[in-house]
Amino acid sequence: xxxxxxxxxxxxxxxxxxxxxxxxxxxxxxxxxxxxxxxxxxxxxxxxxxxxxxxxxxxxxxxxxxxxxxxxxxxxxxxxxxxxxxxxxxxxxxxxxxxxxxxxxxxxxxxxxxxxxxxxxxxxxxxxxxxxxxxxxxxxxxxxxxxxxxxxxxxxxxxxxxxxxxxxxxxxxxxxxxxxxxxxxxxxxxxxxxxxxxxxxxxxxxxxxxxxxxxxxxxxxxxx
Ligand code: DX5
Ligand code: ZN
Numbered sequence: 414x415x416x417x418x419x420x421x422x423x424x425x426x427x428x429x430x431x432x433x434x435x436x437x438x439x440x441x442x443x444x445x446x447x448x449x450x451x452x453x454x455x456x457x458x459x460x461x462x463x464x465x466x467x468x469x470x471x472x473x474x475x476x477x478x479x480x481x482x483x484x485x486x487x488x489x490x491x492x493x494x495x496x497x498x499x500x501x502x503x504x505x506x507x508x509x510x511x512x513x514x515x516x517x518x519x520x521x522x523x524x525x526x527x528x529x530x531x532x533x534x535x536x537x538x539x540x541x542x543x544x545x546x547x548x549x550x551x552x553x554x555x556x557x558x559x560x561x562x563x564x565x566x567x568x569x570x571x572x573x574x575x576x577x578x579x580x581x582x583x584x585x586x587x588x589x590x591x592x593x594x595x596x597x598x599x600x601x602x603x604x605x606x607x608x609x610x611x612x613x614x615x616x617x618x619x620x621x622x623x624x625x626x627x628x629x630x631x632x633x634x635x636x637x
Contacts, residue, residue, distance in 0.1 A: 418585055420591075420592075431621070457490075462562050472486065472505060493508075512544050518534070533556055534548050534555055536558065537562060538573060542579045554591055557576055557593065565619050569597065
């Protein structure tokens with residue numbers, strides 16, 4: 414199989430979903446204090462995924478609390494295009510939407526950019542890589558879900574590695590530079606496999622927030 418070229422340095426995006434929901438500001442401050450620039454924020458609507466989590470007010474409150482982190486906002490929503498403005502105004506930096514629900518994705522990416530954010534596109538484990546191929550030039554990040562979205566703490570799916578590798582190969586062939594993010598069950602044991610398949614952006618909820626030594630965890634990801 415053809416080798417894939419890493420396009421970006423490895424970045425850790427701790428998922429606030431796994432932090433103490435009574436102290437989200439403290440969770441964000443912990444990330445910032447470790448010098449980690451990104452924070453992953455998971456939005457769920459109880460429809461696209463069978464769970465509920467945060468909303469725009471959560472981001473706004475974190476900004477009021479002083480967080481300057483890069484808000485990597487993952488919208489697990491059936492109608493994410495209706496909430497682009499709300500999340501942009503609340504302080505999102507990246508807004509990642511899913512390919513699966515039927516809406517005008519190109520218009521949504523344009524709206525995300527028009528509101529001063531950068532667009533990302535996510536795909537579920539059951540969705541083939543080909544589904545996102547038409548949009549690779551329109552986004553600055555592709556998010557390959559390595560669990561079925563909706564809940565933290567699930568086991569990593571190694572069967573997603575060929576999909577990652579395929580998308581990374583298209584990135585090489587088309588000379589594009591979008592980030593390739595993995596999300597779900599990411600641990601220090603499987604992150605190198607994802608890196609070898611082309612990933613550069615590593616979401617970690619449970620493994621990061623439960624780590625005994627979070628600084629060592631962050632250093633290990635940065636060294637990938
Ligand atoms: C899953 C979310 C993930 C979640 C990952 O629906 O998209 O971002 O927080 O959590 P862990 O790292 O615990 O699998
Ligand atoms: Zn996520």
